[in-house]
Amino acid sequence: MLPEQTPLTELKGVGPSVAARLEALQLHSIQDLLFHLPLRYQDRTRLCPIGSCRIGTEALVEGEVLAAEVTFGRRRSMLCRIKDHSGIISLRFFHFSAAQKNALKPGTRLRCYGEVRGGKTGLELYHPEYQFVHNNDAETLPAYLTPVYPTTEGLQQTRLRGLIGQALDRLNVTIGLRDWIPASIRETLGFTTLVEAIVFLHRPPAGEQIYSSLQALALGQHASQRRLAFEELLSHRLCLRQLREQAVQLNAPTLIKPDQLRQKFKSQLPFALTKAQQRVANEIDADLQLGTPMLRLLQGDVGSGKTIVAALAALQAVENGYQAAVMAPTELLAEQHFLNFSNWLEPLGLTVGWLSGKLKGKKREAQLQSFRDASAQVIVGTHALFQDGVEFANLGLIIIDEQHRFGVHQRLALREKGASSTHLPHQLVMTATPIPRTLAMSAYADLDCSVIDELPPGRTAVGTLVISNSRRDDVIERIHNACANGSQAYWVCTLIEESEALQCQAAEVTAQALSKQLPDLAIGLVHGRMKAVEKSAVMDAFKRGDLQLLVATTVIEVGVDVPNASLMVIENPERLGLAQLHQLRGRVGRGAVESQCVLMYQSPLSKTATQRLSVLRESNDGFYIAQRDLEIRGPGEFMGTRQTGMAELKIADLVRDAALIPKVQEIAYTLWEQYPSHAQAIINRWIGHKEQYGHA
Secondary structure, three states: OOOOOOEHHHOOOOOHHHHHHHHHOOOOEHHHHHOOOOOEEEOOOOOOOHHHOOOOOEEEEEEEEEEEEEEEOOOEEEEEEEEEOOEEEEEEEOOOOHHHHHHOOOOOEEEEEEEEEEEOOEEEEEOOEEEEOOHHHOOOOOOEOEEEOOOOOOOOHHHHHHHHHHHHHHOOOOOOOOOOOOHHHHHHHOOOOHHHHHHHHHOOEOOOOHHHHHHHHHHOOOHHHHHHHHHHHHHHHHHHHHHHHHHHHOOOOOOOOOOHHHHHHHHHOOOOOOHHHHHHHHHHHHHHOOOOOOEEEEEEOOOOOHHHHHHHHHHHHHHOOOEEEEEOOOHHHHHHHHHHHHHHHHHHOOOEEEEOOOOOHHHHHHHHHHHHOOOOOEEEEOHHHHOOOOOOOOEEEEEEEOHHHOOHHHHHHHHHHOOOOOOOOEEEEEEOOOOOHHHHHHOOOOOEEEEEOOOOOOOOOEEEEEEEHHHHHHHHHHHHHHHHOOOEEEEEEOOEOOEHHHHHHHHHHHHHHHHHHOOOOOEEEEOOOOOHHHHHHHHHHHHHOOOOEEEEOHHHOOOOOOOOEEEEEEEOHHHOOHHHHHHHHOOOOOOOOOEEEEEEEOOOOOHHHHHHHHHHHHOOOHHHHHHHHHHHHOHHHHHOHHHHHHHOOOOOOOOOOHHHHHHHHHHHHHHHHHOHHHHHHHHHHHOHHHHHHHHO
């Protein structure tokens, strides 16, 4: 039976209970177990004299038991002292049984492994793994490093090591693990076989090279790790290629009629499009005329004018008799889009529909009816757009803003709503969080990419200051001076313990305190728990200049445009990621006045937080910031694990293994063209059922 088809219940010791725990680790077959790689390794291949042990290191020691006793201090514990020819060390157990204590008789020999700590009795090992040593196995030591695996509650390392050991022992005896990268390609790349790589990673051999192997393994740079990382990246590249080819076989509306509405729309704008906006609009225009579903990622830094380009695409759909849907991740951003699209398109005689989760009763039903009968040509909303009961007459284009905020299932659900017996809608996904090149080449390889790499004229660079909370009074004085000179300011309260309620409460308390300290300023408050009407009223007052200072939570991160606002204070910025801080900072610098962003942190700062704030201080370039964010946080966190879908990698790392990606692209093309069955087998091995995510 093939390893991917061999259930884990075939292994000795795997009953229903153990199988359920393995399933929690996404381990269902022998193949899954073989690809469940160690997090790190322990060197138990040599004994360390007790006298040579150092605090903070892990060591394997062997000695004779002198005594075992129960001690009473702040916590009850059992202390067992052992000695060898070089010294004495204590084993301390906080969880133990009487039988365990009685077995540790003076004169018994033990072999123990654990981290060396300093304690009341000198050197101590806390809860070490230990075994009794008898004369006949006194010299027997492992021939390879001991792996430490990712595990789950109720599944100990020793049990997991035993099961993986069984799988490895079967590898060349009863099961075969097919190497789907042909030998000629593998040799050109300088890779070992798949089986050799897997056996090495589970059982790195002891020997002269042990320390260099340990260092390479810790950095993820060992040849065996790179062999598996390459195949995993290859599987994702092949899957995206497959999805792309499938999409090309599908039909989509051919949007080729004259662009009278678009020309009229552009003539009404109080500014001309930048060259970058015009270039990207032309790329989208060409896609929409092809008759196959457009899959285009539109990247543009904060304030680069992506929404104008999206409006032009929506008009192209409308002029050809189709509807366009615009989906945004937050109510505030969706409202901003609704306002912009209404102001732009209603003078052209079009109706812009609106839907959010908070819209209820007759108003909701009236909107839903306008979607069904096509009296609303452009529909703007939150994730409510893909809920049950929402139907479109003839959806031709889907525009998704800040696409990384949506889970793959949500995007897929909206696309399916627009599907008919004859066509699928075109898709334009937008982000103001620039995607670093390594991510774009892998996670978004099925999308055509457009970049608006030019800011509209009149935008000013934002200066960034990093200040301790101890200088709060200085910051408040800075706000007073800015507002006295005719500018406006934001004060942003960041997330507290992932709780929206606490965040809103903090914003309310801050607004009250600032009102007392700045009694001559008109201060407004916006947070996520306010009703939409209340939020809109406050935002409108701020835009009109009736309010000088706006205290807000991170709901203002995207979609808020007040050119007169030239100062932003972000309280506790260390709680946020770089991309979110950059988005917030983009709310200022939208006018001709020199603008500043003050990052007011709470001491002490962690190393990671210090790195993040330094990056913001040194650059306003969204792509540079995104790349540094990727390096600091890693791809999973950068994109959000829930949202990554196919970009969720088990072994490869898009930052560490970036150098492999160009070769991955080359080999993916070769396999697709010359070894199609091998390409499919690699997709099945690494991705399997997750392939559907790519359709979103």
